[in-house]
Amino acid sequence: MELTGRIYDVRELDSIAIILVDEPSKRGLYRLGFADGSAYVGQSVNVISRFTSHRKRWEDIVTFEFFPVPAGDLNIPERTLIAATESAASVRNVRDTNRPYGEDDVEFTSTEGISTFLPWERGKRTRPGEDVTGKEAKKFTELARLTEYEVLRDLIGWFIYETLPDPYNTQRHLWVVSCLPAANRPRSHQRLLALSAGNLEVFVAYQDVIDGMTVTDLFINTTPVDVDLHTLQDPKGRWVVEKGRYSQAEVTRWRFTLESLEDILNGTLAFPHLELLVENAYQLNVRLMRQGGTMFGRFHNELLAHDLLASSLKWGNDDWLAAIHLGGESDF
Template identity: 30%
Template sequence: MTRVDVRDVDSLSAVSSVFPAGATRCGIYVLHFADGYEYVGQARNVLTRFRTHVRTWAHPIVALDFAPVPAQELDVTERRVIQGKEREGARLRNSALVGLPRGEAAADVVVARAAQEEWLNGVDVRADVSARCREVAGRDRSARNFRTLAERPYYDLLLDVLAAYVRQVIPAPDHTEQRFWCVTAMPSTGRTAAWQRVAAITVNNVETLVIGETTENGRVHLDGFLNVAPGLRLPSSLDVETDEYRTVGEVQRIQSEAAFLEFAVHHPLVRDAARITAMGLLRKGTSMMGRYHCTPLADDLFARIQWEDRSR
């Protein structure tokens, strides 16, 4: 691998200077962080991917290793490099939430790896959900939890928040729905006298967005939280806490009023952190939560996405 020291120079210019005109930028890379951790990845254009990494990781990147590899050999080579690093005892940042599993994944059948990389690089690829929206004709909307939720006075605001998250964060949401991610209505988890979940989006088997209603002095308002992987850069103005899930470990949790969460997922740092987290979870496989997916709520969510895209 070719090593590029980016500690004291403009990182993108330093990396660009390594590649002669016409040189391939497709290959395997290793990021070296100031805290001693490393991250192994693959890219068809390492410059574009590196730019995203500089923007999204909270810890400074001090060096980059790169080796050109043909596109058809990226998966197997990435797997070998990670295994070699693990044997050496390297501290890898390819963690439970942000690490893309080695080699091929079930999600590759639904979303091509090139499209996944484009999504991670921050490209705003609008999903055509019109076919998904046409599926709703004659759908049963009588499920008790959904009816209860749809009658809430804040249901329209809730749809805005859910649609913004799915639209900004989940790649090909109409094709990955239920199998890889799901949305639930009025889940009972964590209910107290003053707060209850009203909707949650789960990617793989991890809650990534939870919206609840808080009751104070007889008044009800919507709030919630957004979970992203640790170590990713987030705006300092946000209320960010650290929490832990038994299955995946530590997460960064953004807590706020629901309307602000809708606004937050449009911020590039929040969007990128959420995308990296969701993509890592998608690539870990299908969700065991699919049986709890609320299809009529998803119908309304996709209708809101289609309406907003047509309004732009």
């Protein structure tokens, strides 16, 4: 049995009637995503009325997935969806958690739907120039004007290509990239972008003004490496490897200057730990993404993400890679 559904952003909606107006059947399975990354799975012969009751109970619903099942049994696929959801996220269901999978194989596929906020009060409407796309475009344009952006774009493209599974289809829901995110730091510090897997930042680029000079640095978080960190350091300080701790995970943090990571990927600076970094970065990203949806979806900059995804395609192009490695490799 294969079920195909759609996922919608419902943070501004009290009813889903408007987004299901073209759906011939309102009977089926549904999955709610919450701001804290948890989920709830249910079934209903009328998901519109069921969602309304859930909204009255929970104010922190951010996504709604609907899998139409016009006829047939709903119990077995519901238990299967609960089990599949429970393996990747905290599930708010109580009655059917930890139930075994049903007898039939069920495959669930979701695609992103489009939600529009249609308020009754005119003053609450979204005006031209106030929409999310307008705000995203302004920030993206500001970032893209920086002289460092072209190099940074290629570096993040490499990171996406090497360490994110199915990056195009998992963007916004399982990973996000924010553009010029705000930070509670001095004015001399500016975060350029932050890529998060699940609910943890895994690649951050930032600038600091030091003695009147602007320096661009970045860090990559990975799963903890099982070696002495002193053996990974660069005596010239072009990269630093250190321990890090977040509420979601312990990490190894790799810090680079923009120029050093560019030289490493171009093959002009020897870096013997590249495979270790990539493998551990992938393991952390997958672990975080399998925990469920991200709570940072509202900060995802679509324009920046599409530009970075386009850049990631270069890293699968042998002709392009051959061109950037013509300079050879140097020692420390």
